[in-house]
Amino acid sequence: MKRFFWLAFFLTIFSSNTSAAPQTMRLDFYHTGNAAQELFSVDRVVLEPLAWPGNPERAIDETNLGKYLFEVRDQKTNRLLYSRGFASIYGEWETTDEAKNVNRTFHESLRFPAPTAPVQILLKKRDSKNAFREIWATTVDPQDIFISNAKIASPGRVIEIEKNGDPSAKVDLLILGDGYTAAESGKFERDARRLTEILFQTSPFKERRKDFNVWALSPPAVESGISRPSTGVQRDSPLGATYDAFGSERYVLTFDNGAFRRVASFAPYDFVEILANNQTYGGGGIFNLYSTVAADSGWSPYVFVHEFGHHFAALADEYYTSPVAYAPATERIEPWEPNVTALLDPKNLKWRDLISPDTPLPTPWGKEAFENYSREIQKRRRDIRSQGRPEKEMEALFTEELAYEKGLFAREKYANKVGAFEGANYEAKGFYRPQVDCLMFTRTDTFCAVCRRAIERVIDLHSRP
Numbered sequence: 001m002k003r004f005f006w007l008a009f010f011l012t013i014f015s016s017n018t019s020a021a022p023q024t025m026r027l028d029f030y031h032t033g034n035a036a037q038e039l040f041s042v043d044r045v046v047l048e049p050l051a052w053p054g055n056p057e058r059a060i061d062e063t064n065l066g067k068y069l070f071e072v073r074d075q076k077t078n079r080l081l082y083s084r085g086f087a088s089i090y091g092e093w094e095t096t097d098e099a100k101n102v103n104r105t106f107h108e109s110l111r112f113p114a115p116t117a118p119v120q121i122l123l124k125k126r127d128s129k130n131a132f133r134e135i136w137a138t139t140v141d142p143q144d145i146f147i148s149n150a151k152i153a154s155p156g157r158v159i160e161i162e163k164n165g166d167p168s169a170k171v172d173l174l175i176l177g178d179g180y181t182a183a184e185s186g187k188f189e190r191d192a193r194r195l196t197e198i199l200f201q202t203s204p205f206k207e208r209r210k211d212f213n214v215w216a217l218s219p220p221a222v223e224s225g226i227s228r229p230s231t232g233v234q235r236d237s238p239l240g241a242t243y244d245a246f247g248s249e250r251y252v253l254t255f256d257n258g259a260f261r262r263v264a265s266f267a268p269y270d271f272v273e274i275l276a277n278n279q280t281y282g283g284g285g286i287f288n289l290y291s292t293v294a295a296d297s298g299w300s301p302y303v304f305v306h307e308f309g310h311h312f313a314a315l316a317d318e319y320y321t322s323p324v325a326y327a328p329a330t331e332r333i334e335p336w337e338p339n340v341t342a343l344l345d346p347k348n349l350k351w352r353d354l355i356s357p358d359t360p361l362p363t364p365w366g367k368e369a370f371e372n373y374s375r376e377i378q379k380r381r382r383d384i385r386s387q388g389r390p391e392k393e394m395e396a397l398f399t400e401e402l403a404y405e406k407g408l409f410a411r412e413k414y415a416n417k418v419g420a421f422e423g424a425n426y427e428a429k430g431f432y433r434p435q436v437d438c439l440m441f442t443r444t445d446t447f448c449a450v451c452r453r454a455i456e457r458v459i460d461l462h463s464r465p
Contacts, residue, residue, distance in 0.1 A: 021056070021168055024048040025114040025147075026261065027121060027140060031090045031106045035099040038090070040123065040136040043107065046265075047149040052113040053167035053268035058461050059083075059113075065314040065336065065458075066287055067091045068125050069132050070110050075118040075139060082112045086288035087314070089253060096246055107257040115142055130336055155219035155238070155263045159189055161196050162214040167268035170213045171462040174269035176290075177218025178239040178254070179226040179277035188218040191275055191295040198301040199308065202445065204452045204459075211463040215267040218275075226252070226276045231388075239263060241276050241292060249385060250282040252292040260290065270462050271312055273304070279391050281398075285310030298395035302443045309440055309447070313454045316340040318424045318433040318441035321374035332430050338454040339440060340425045343432050351434055351450045354418040363419030365412055365436050370405070371428070377401050402443050409437045418449050 028043040059082045061069070066085025073080055090106040093099055110121065118141040124132040140147075164170055175196070177188040200209045219238040227235045227242035230249050240256030243249060254260055254274065264272055272290040276282070281299055285291035285307030293304040309315040316337035334342050341349060346361045355361070377397065384394050409415055420432040424441075433441060438448035447455065 021051040021053075021113075022116075023114040024050055024052045024265070025112055025140070025142075026265070027110045027112075027138075028258070028261070029108055029110075029138075031088065031108050032103060033090070033094070034101075034103050035094050038094070038135070040138075042138055045140055045144065045147045047114060047147060048111075048265040049151075050265065050268055051167075053172045053270060054113065055462050055464050056113075056168060057464050061085050061461065063457060063461060065338070067336070068123065070124070071122040072112050072115070073120045073122065074115075075120050078120075081115065081119065084112075084288060085314075087286050088289065089255065089286060092286065093246065098246075106255070109257060109261050115140070117142070126336065128331065128333070130333055152262065154266055156185075156217055158267045159192070159216040161192060161216050162212065164210045164213055167213060169464050171211055171459055172268040172270045173212055173214045174264055174267045174272045175214065175216040176239060176260075176263060176272060176274045177216070177277065178241040178274055179221050179224060179235060179237045180218045180275075181222070181224050182220040184224060184277065185218060185220070188275065188277070189216065191277075192216040195273075195275070195293070195295070195300065195304050199305060202305050202439075203447065204456050208456065208459050208463075211459050213268065215269070217263065217267055219263055221277075225278050228278070228280065239274060241274055243278075243280065243282050245284065250280075252276055252282045252284045252294065253286075254290075254292075271308075273308060273311075281391070281394055283307040287311060287314040297391070299398055299443065302439070302445065305445075306439055306443075309451065309455070313451070313458045314338065315440050315451055315454060316425050318438055320423045320426050320428050320431075321371060321378060335425060335431070337425075339434055339438075339448070339450050341420060341432050342430060343420050346420070349420065351418060351453075354434070354449055354453075356417060359414060359417045359419045361420045362432060363414050363417070363421050363436075365414065365421050366408055367423060370408060370423075373401075373404055373408075398443055405437070405442050406444070412436050 026046045026048055030041045030043055032039045061083045067087045069085045071080055072082040088108055121138050122134055123136040125135045127133045175192045180188040196214050199205050221237050223235050225235055226237045229244045239260050240254040241252055243252055245251040245253040274290055274292040275295040278294040279296040280294055281297045283293040283303040291307040291311035293300050314337055316339055332342050334344055380397055415436055418434050421436050422432050424433040425431040434450035435448035437444055438451055
């Protein structure tokens, strides 16, 4: 009865026609600042072409995930209508050294069911204690004459990779192609189908496959591939994806939010994966924004699933020996991500219920041997890149590394146990991961128990029977 009541309430508030889902509304805005301050300004409000694809029974986000949270509240009654946690490119950039010295502006968007009455949009951010605090508010009146519902040209054919039900009842994954020419449209579809199968070979996606729809769309590019500035390659690709984000040669992002949103609006989506038509190892993932992967890399199956873990379930990186663009944390607080901990309160560890009584905290493991080998690998990796050697050499190095790690971890006393293993979140000391190995730690092909549970929780938020 509660489920029926909430569904009826949702449709009444967000749509004048209770027999149909509301349209999708998108608030585009500018996010400007530096490491010490940030400002916001409205760009425009848009009605996207399609109906709202989200689960009407779970309009309120109770997962406590994301560096940011936005709320949609009825202006007259202050009733909370919709909320979602998320992360952003700005949120990552502000932790880099560049943000200490210059200002930058990023274009961002918030999507929600189109209301029928004025609403207030509240944007919140975690403070130094990880509590959400309001940092910006604006009002949206659905009768505003400047809300755009203009028809825009289709960027291409939407491919139905897999459909298991109505978008409102399923997790809708949209796979976008960037750097695929019109002549490579067949290659894009093959890449999309191949990587979809990789995702659904991985637990818990494998067991929850029927809770997903998968769509694909690739606007044609003038040239094949995306930009890689560190090697002098520049491409005007439709989505603007590029290597070298924040100075990291393997980090692939698009900073053209307008192009990304315009293309994505032609298909139902809760989550987006961008396939870059390139071979060089790379990818990226931002919670509730998108994830990326170089489709032709020999390690694309691993990168795809790993980065999708960031995007889909806010999973933190558990590795700590590879170089990253972010400055280390100056204060040790408990991370909000579900799979890493500062272990400040072992008795209330967020995954305490999964730990056996005979598993010590912190949990010992062969950390020194792992770090010694990893330093050697990182040196060889830098040499391959600096000397411009073939990508196959990098792929072979990763294969060698994975074989060593599997042998090392197989000998661990607590190899199959959940505990608190020091070394995570880009730092060797002070942060801990749940198991000795996981897809978020090395290039293995399985998630640990804690990550699997976090993924299932997000699937439940976006799907329904």
